[in-house]
Amino acid sequence: MKRIAILGFSLESNAFAAPCARWDFEQRGYYRGEEITAQARAETPAIYAGVSGFYAEMDRLYGAKRWQPVPIVHASSQPAGPVEEGFFKELLTEFEEGLRAGGALDGVYVAEHGGATATHTHDPDGEVFALVRRVVGPDVPVVATLDLHSNVSDVMMDSVDVMIGYRTNPHVDIYARGQEAARVLGELMDGVIATSYRVRLPIVAPSVTQLTAEGHPYGDLIRLGQTKVDDRVMNVTILSGFAFADTPKNGMTVIVTTRNDAQHAKSLAMSLAKAGWADRHRYVPRMIALDDAVAQARSVGIDPMAPSLLFADPADNPGGGGRGNTTYILAALLKAGVHGCIAGVFFDPVLVEQARSVGEGNQFHAKLNTRETARFSEPLSWDARVVHLHDGRFVGRHGMVAGKSVDTGATAVIALDGVTLVVISKRQQCLSTEFFEAFGVDVAGARSVVVKSRGHFRAGFEHLFPPERIREVDVPGLTSPNLGNFDWKGLPRPVYPLDPEAAWTPTA
Numbered sequence: 022m023k024r025i026a027i028l029g030f031s032l033e034s035n036a037f038a039a040p041c042a043r044w045d046f047e048q049r050g051y052y053r054g055e056e057i058t059a060q061a062r063a064e065t066p067a068i069y070a071g072v073s074g075f076y077a078e079m080d081r082l083y084g085a086k087r088w089q090p091v092p093i094v095h096a097s098s099q100p101a102g103p104v105e106e107g108f109f110k111e112l113l114t115e116f117e118e119g120l121r122a123g124g125a126l127d128g129v130y131v132a133e134h135g136g137a138t139a140t141h142t143h144d145p146d147g148e149v150f151a152l153v154r155r156v157v158g159p160d161v162p163v164v165a166t167l168d169l170h171s172n173v174s175d176v177m178m179d180s181v182d183v184m185i186g187y188r189t190n191p192h193v194d195i196y197a198r199g200q201e202a203a204r205v206l207g208e209l210m211d212g213v214i215a216t217s218y219r220v221r222l223p224i225v226a227p228s229v230t231q232l233t234a235e236g237h238p239y240g241d242l243i244r245l246g247q248t249k250v251d252d253r254v255m256n257v258t259i260l261s262g263f264a265f266a267d268t269p270k271n272g273m274t275v276i277v278t279t280r281n282d283a284q285h286a287k288s289l290a291m292s293l294a295k296a297g298w299a300d301r302h303r304y305v306p307r308m309i310a311l312d313d314a315v316a317q318a319r320s321v322g323i324d325p326m327a328p329s330l331l332f333a334d335p336a337d338n339p340g341g342g343g344r345g346n347t348t349y350i351l352a353a354l355l356k357a358g359v360h361g362c363i364a365g366v367f368f369d370p371v372l373v374e375q376a377r378s379v380g381e382g383n384q385f386h387a388k389l390n391t392r393e394t395a396r397f398s399e400p401l402s403w404d405a406r407v408v409h410l411h412d413g414r415f416v417g418r419h420g421m422v423a424g425k426s427v428d429t430g431a432t433a434v435i436a437l438d439g440v441t442l443v444v445i446s447k448r449q450q451c452l453s454t455e456f457f458e459a460f461g462v463d464v465a466g467a468r469s470v471v472v473k474s475r476g477h478f479r480a481g482f483e484h485l486f487p488p489e490r491i492r493e494v495d496v497p498g499l500t501s502p503n504l505g506n507f508d509w510k511g512l513p514r515p516v517y518p519l520d521p522e523a524a525w526t527p528t529a
């Protein structure tokens with residue numbers, strides 16, 4: 022009987038956003054003990070998909086009689102600011118007590134994000150990994166999955182046996198990486214020795230340049246890495262990292278893990294890093310100006326034969342710590358009198374309450390961002406009509422939420438002249454067409470769509486919007502791909518493309 026502990030801390034921290042604490046995790050996903058197992062095996066789970074994939078693969082490999090989950094705690098928040106030290110220390114204590122109470126363990130799976138910072142350290146993920154290693158000792162295999170927006174520290178490298186990063190952006194392989202973690206853990210429990218080598222490049226890629234589809238540099242590099250996986254190479258992970266964490270550990274990172282072949286791990290990691298560096302000039306964003314976006318939205322709004330367009334607001338991406346409520350694009354569309362536009366999802370619990378008190382079908386004067394204090398989240402007032410009210414619960418069908426339970430909190434659809442806006446109470450990005458359709462808003466029939474998302478929406482809208490009908494709009498915000506807009510304090514400078522003169526010399 023293999024006894025495997027399962028735990029994890031999942032947060033992507035934007036240094037320019039307000040700190041987060043227990044409430045942020047409890048609202049998104051704070052699972053203890055058997056809740057983790059129940060969620061992992063649920064038909065439409067809400068828990069992090071890596072945990073579900075891990076359980077499914079362990080069940081397949083070992084069957085219920087040959088492995089026993091020892092679920093500890095899995096805590097995940099929407100991307101936000103740094104985690105507050107007090108809460109984080111409580112969480113570490115929960116991890117430690119759970120691991121100690123779990124008795125003798127054969128392995129540990131850590132379902133981590135890896136892009137967190139804390140108010141007391143730039144490396145809380147390192148603290149989690151180090152704690153696990155300290156408690157279970159040097160001989161118990163520990164395998165972690167990481168978001169490809171993870172920033173990797175020495176402590177993280179030294180504390181776990183194998184780190185497995187996502188290979189898709191939008192992240193549609195989280196479940197598969199959980200499955201891979203189970204297979205890797207199985208090998209380690211059978212006595213295989215994992216040997217890793219890491220190279221960090223001085224490339225801090227703007228978020229919108231990190232797509233993995235054909236024709237994108239990051240995808241090309243990941244695919245190159247996967248051609249090297251063989252009997253010797255257990256895993257190739259290439260992490261583009263999360264710029265807005267603003268830490269000294271930022272920088273695109275190549276990790277090659279071999280079956281006990283240190284020399285090969287090093288030479289392969291170095292050759293992949295060289296390929297990534299040679300391609301650095303492709304990590305430069307190509308957004309369009311707000312005026313252009315409005316003109317295009319206006320044009321398709323009055324021409325029913327023109328293909329509809331999707332406009333992304335990557336600068337206010339809740340998936341990167343944005344508040345999901347800036348009004349730059351919305352205000353410009355309203356002032357231009359755009360027709361046939363749908364927009365969402367807009368985070369404003371006060372506005373939802375206002376709409377609920379007014380009731381479906383009734384007119385009111387909508388006031389946006391009345392209680393929001395974040396920079397960039399400017400107020401806006403406009404006459405509106407309440408189209409639909411909803412509890413915000415649905416099951417996703419496309420992209421990253423396919424088959425998953427989603428909860429946007431109390432939700433209101435309001436019409437502001439030619440723009441239909443979906444307003445939510447639980448901050449999150451717009452991941453698929455169901456973020457409109459579940460609330461009765463027709464996406465296929467819209468002339469233009471505006472989404473609060475940097476790039477994950479692509480997987481959930483691709484059945485209606487191929488890449489050539491998607492525009493990224495350059496407006497201000499906490500997650501602007503224009504990295505020159507920010508006052509960086511932690512990044513290891515110089516880094517490309519922020520510092521075009523950045524240099525890198527392979528040291529192998």
Ligand SMILES: [Zn+2]
Nearest residue numbers: 168169170192
């Ligand atoms: Zn990510």
